[in-house]
Amino acid sequence: MTKLKVLDLFSGIGGFSLGLERTGGFSTVAFCEIEEFPRRVLAKHWPEVPCYHDVRELTADVLRRDGISVDVICGGFPCQDVSHAGKRGGLEAARSGLWSEYGRLIGEIRPKFVIVENTPGLLSLGMGRVLGDLAARGYDAQWDCIPAKSVGAPHERDRVWIVSYPNEDGLQERVHVAGACGEASAEEQPRRPADGIPASKKLADANARERSLGRQTGRMGRVFKPVPWHGAWPITSEPVLGRGADGIANRLDRVGACGNAVVPQVVTLIGHAILEAERAAA
Numbered sequence: 001m002t003k004l005k006v007l008d009l010f011s012g013i014g015g016f017s018l019g020l021e022r023t024g025g026f027s028t029v030a031f032c033e034i035e036e037f038p039r040r041v042l043a044k045h046w047p048e049v050p051c052y053h054d055v056r057e058l059t060a061d062v063l064r065r066d067g068i069s070v071d072v073i074c075g076g077f078p079c080q081d082v083s084h085a086g087k088r089g090g091l092e093a094a095r096s097g098l099w100s101e102y103g104r105l106i107g108e109i110r111p112k113f114v115i116v117e118n119t120p121g122l123l124s125l126g127m128g129r130v131l132g133d134l135a136a137r138g139y140d141a142q143w144d145c146i147p148a149k150s151v152g153a154p155h156e157r158d159r160v161w162i163v164s165y166p167n168e169d170g171l172q173e174r175v176h177v178a179g180a181c182g183e184a185s186a187e188e189q190p191r192r193p194a195d196g197i198p199a200s201k202k203l204a205d206a207n208a209r210e211r212s213l214g215r216q217t218g219r220m221g222r223v224f225k226p227v228p229w230h231g232a233w234p235i236t237s238e239p240v241l242g243r244g245a246d247g248i249a250n251r252l253d254r255v256g257a258c259g260n261a262v263v264p265q266v267v268t269l270i271g272h273a274i275l276e277a278e279r280a281a282a
Helices: 015-021 036-045 060-065 096-109 120-124 127-136 199-212 251-260 264-281
Strands: 004-009 026-032 072-075 113-118 139-147 158-166 182-184
Touching (some): 004 264, 015 026, 072 096, 120 127, 158 264
Parallel strands (some): 004 026
Antiparallel strands (some): 113 158, 139 182
8 A cells, every 4th residue: 555645734843753663554755844843854854855844834836846745734733721720811812823824734745544643632722623623624533532541651741632534434333442431423523503502512522521520431442442452551662862971962952742642652542543444445
């Protein structure tokens, strides 16, 4: 099977691309990252892959001009304005508001799959908007909250993961990549019911209530098989920052980059589920 070509937005140090490429079924064809230090990391590990600077300036036309075609768009858009640790400005604020650029690119490029990551704070502040924007572009979506400890990490790092795909492909019945907490159909979301509350917001609100009660139900467990390793990561396997006898080089940048990164092992699980769906459709 031909590898799926990935556009990695808000790339950071490449956790999304690392996780997807570990499956053997994905190949990153372009990054987009504005911060200088992560761009240097990406250039070191993916020297042949172009890295665009500003998501606000990236368009489908730019990619076509550069001879780049895309099957998958992935990325964790900035979480500061939806995180419970922030001021909760929502998707109207400057940083988390970059979701609108992500959504624009989905509409322009029309990828086969979209993978979105963010803090669980999105569930109560912006999930309906995200699902609604996907639906308006003809995309169905499934989501769940997956903590790092679910793949053996010795820490929580809970995150919401959304997998979306065009509804015309008929994938809703065969891809259950992130559907334990909720699913949203592009066919039903654009219709506004009599109570005036979009279906996407109802689904997101219901999901938030389920999470607040500590319940996770649905089909996620039937897709994500037990992790291929047993027990927690040994502490010695956690990323180390030590380098140099007189301190840690670029300590602030490196700690920040690790803190902003996704856990590649979770991405690998999602990637395998997508590839399984692709094989089933072949």
